[in-house]
Amino acid sequence: TIYAVTPTYPRPAQKAELTRLSHLFMLLPHLHWIIVEDTNATTPLVRNLLDRAGLEKRSTLLNIKTPSEFKLKGKDPNWIKPRGVEQRNLALAWLRNHVDVDRHSIVFFMDDDNSYSTELFAEMSKIERGRVGVWPVGLVGGLMVERPLLTEDGTKVNGFNAAWRPERPFPIDMAAFAISMDLFIRNPQATFSYEVQRGYQESEILRHLTTRDQLQPLANRCTDVLVWHTRTEKTKLAAEEALLKKGQRSDGGMEV
Amino acid sequence: TIYAVTPTYPRPAQKAELTRLSHLFMLLPHLHWIIVEDTNATTPLVRNLLDRAGLEKRSTLLNIKTPSEFKLKGKDPNWIKPRGVEQRNLALAWLRNHVDVDRHSIVFFMDDDNSYSTELFAEMSKIERGRVGVWPVGLVGGLMVERPLLTEDGTKVNGFNAAWRPERPFPIDMAAFAISMDLFIRNPQATFSYEVQRGYQESEILRHLTTRDQLQPLANRCTDVLVWHTRTEKTKLAAEEALLKKGQRSDGGMEV
Ligand SMILES: O=c1ccn([C@@H]2O[C@H](COP(=O)(O)OP(=O)(O)O)[C@@H](O)[C@H]2O)c(=O)[nH]1
Numbered sequence: 461t462i463y464a465v466t467p468t469y470p471r472p473a474q475k476a477e478l479t480r481l482s483h484l485f486m487l488l489p490h491l492h493w494i495i496v497e498d499t500n501a502t503t504p505l506v507r508n509l510l511d512r513a514g515l516e517k518r519s520t521l522l523n524i525k526t527p528s529e530f531k532l533k534g535k536d537p538n539w540i541k542p543r544g545v546e547q548r549n550l551a552l553a554w555l556r557n558h559v560d561v562d563r564h565s566i567v568f569f570m571d572d573d574n575s576y577s578t579e580l581f582a583e584m585s586k587i588e589r590g591r592v593g594v595w596p597v598g599l600v601g602g603l604m605v606e607r608p609l610l611t612e613d614g615t616k617v618n619g620f621n622a623a624w625r626p627e628r629p630f631p632i633d634m635a636a637f638a639i640s641m642d643l644f645i646r647n648p649q650a651t652f653s654y655e656v657q658r659g660y661q662e663s664e665i666l667r668h669l670t671t672r673d674q675l676q677p678l679a680n681r682c683t684d685v686l687v688w689h690t691r692t693e694k695t696k697l698a699a700e701e702a703l704l705k706k707g708q709r710s711d712g713g714m715e716v
Numbered sequence: 717t718i719y720a721v722t723p724t725y726p727r728p729a730q731k732a733e734l735t736r737l738s739h740l741f742m743l744l745p746h747l748h749w750i751i752v753e754d755t756n757a758t759t760p761l762v763r764n765l766l767d768r769a770g771l772e773k774r775s776t777l778l779n780i781k782t783p784s785e786f787k788l789k790g791k792d793p794n795w796i797k798p799r800g801v802e803q804r805n806l807a808l809a810w811l812r813n814h815v816d817v818d819r820h821s822i823v824f825f826m827d828d829d830n831s832y833s834t835e836l837f838a839e840m841s842k843i844e845r846g847r848v849g850v851w852p853v854g855l856v857g858g859l860m861v862e863r864p865l866l867t868e869d870g871t872k873v874n875g876f877n878a879a880w881r882p883e884r885p886f887p888i889d890m891a892a893f894a895i896s897m898d899l900f901i902r903n904p905q906a907t908f909s910y911e912v913q914r915g916y917q918e919s920e921i922l923r924h925l926t927t928r929d930q931l932q933p934l935a936n937r938c939t940d941v942l943v944w945h946t947r948t949e950k951t952k953l954a955a956e957e958a959l960l961k962k963g964q965r966s967d968g969g970m971e972v
Pocket residue numbers: 466467468469497498526543544547570571572573691
């Protein structure tokens with residue numbers, strides 16, 4: 461089983477994003493979806509979406525709201541509003557409590573707005589016990605592709621091509637790796653943290669679990685791009701705001 | 717069969733978009749994908765994507781480049797660069813030549829960056845011969861949802877809630893309707909045109925095929941939102957541009 465952990469929060473495009481993501485789960489029977497809503501309670505929108513996709517038995521719906529003190533608006537240069545920290549940690553706690561450690565399984569952190577190919581999950585299935593698999597990610601860090609650099613024989617990672625903060629212990633995106641579940645059991649201290657600099661969440665979790673030397677290169681020796689860090693435009697709602705001022709709305713009684 | 721017509725053009729996120737769109741075709745066996753590339757020749761990127769998705773037999777790949785005179789950069793207030801006109805017309809010509817008119821089939825114009833649910837295609841299957849089906853579209857025209865307004869008995873469209881250019885004959889988005897193929901055979905003059913104002917492409921094609929009165933309301937009397945007009949952010953590639961200036965690139969030998 462591959463456990464895909466998705467933090468998600470309410471905004472106009474949320475249902476659109478989760479809908480297109482759900483198609484991957486409908487296609488791939490060995491995937492289990494852990495959705496963690498950034499809300500005070502789970503919402504009918506997400507619950508119904510899982511039901512309509514037929515994923516009741518292959519999903520877990522959790523919720524935890526990001527504390528408002530961490531939703532910073534200020535311009536502190538070394539820290540930004542961390543995204544999904546609380547949610548991913550709740551999923552890790554759930555996994556540590558519920559997963560049968562004797563069965564090999566994989567944990568992947570899957571944001572709700574990226575684009576994933578089905579082939580990516582076939583690659584993840586190759587991750588060995590005790591290891592972290594890595595691969596390229598498209599359209600991230602200001603580059604067409606951020607990727608691990610390998611030794612000549614293609615078996616080990618000996619560098620990264622990141623342009624943004626290449627000095628990070630693991631200068632890769634959240635979408636660039638997946639983790640054998642046994643590593644989380646063996647390393648109970650491994651969690652995400654608010655106390656790290658921008659761009660260091662990946663390094664924060666990985667430093668507890670592996671070393672560069674132990675990473676398992678996947679995706680055709682890290683030459684295939686199977687996931688892309690797409691971002692969706694903020695929805696423009698000028699006409700809706702004009703309606704709201706008149707006490708009206710376009711979506712009365714409807715779920716968008 | 718439902719023929720989904722998708723114009724598409726080269727840009728960094730193209731493969732990401734088409735990859736997530738391909739999942740719908742992998743899930744729905746009665747869909748046929750007509751991709752029309754806005755290029756001088758079909759590209760390996762799109763060809764390989766169709767092959768890897770197993771869609772060789774359920775897809776048609778065409779190409780036609782938008783003439784550069786229509787890729788306007790000026791600020792003419794009444795006209796904008798039309799998007800996908802040439803491509804959709806080529807697909808219509810192909811359909812008129814290749815589809816067996818005795819078999820009922822449906823034509824849908826499916827942009828490559830919107831979000832579609834599988835349920836939308838179940839609704840389209842209900843479109844009757846000689847009719848155009850309509851439904852709500854989320855996140856378009858400055859509203860949470862743009863939708864047809866129905867008569868009390870829910871059988872006919874008697875208005876629209878559009879805020880943007882409500883005076884259009886059919887003030888709806890390209891994603892808001894699908895068309896019984898026989899209408900295109902009976903009305904050979906129905907095509908898209910460069911000679912219409914911004915936002916009038918939908919009205920231009922529909923005015924040849926139907927009247928407001930004949931529209932077939934779908935999606936639970938036009939109360940379910942099954943498609944969203946999402947847009948993907950332009951990819952930021954500052955680090956890549958810096959590399960290119962040095963004669964380097966992140967994606968040498970790789971397809972992103
Ligand atoms: O306040 C927030 C902001 C983001 N997220 C989720 O955290 C993940 C990463 O956020 P985002 O995609 O905005 O980050 P970026 O694209 O900048 O990496 C996504 O699954 C979001 O839905 C969240 O749960 N709460």
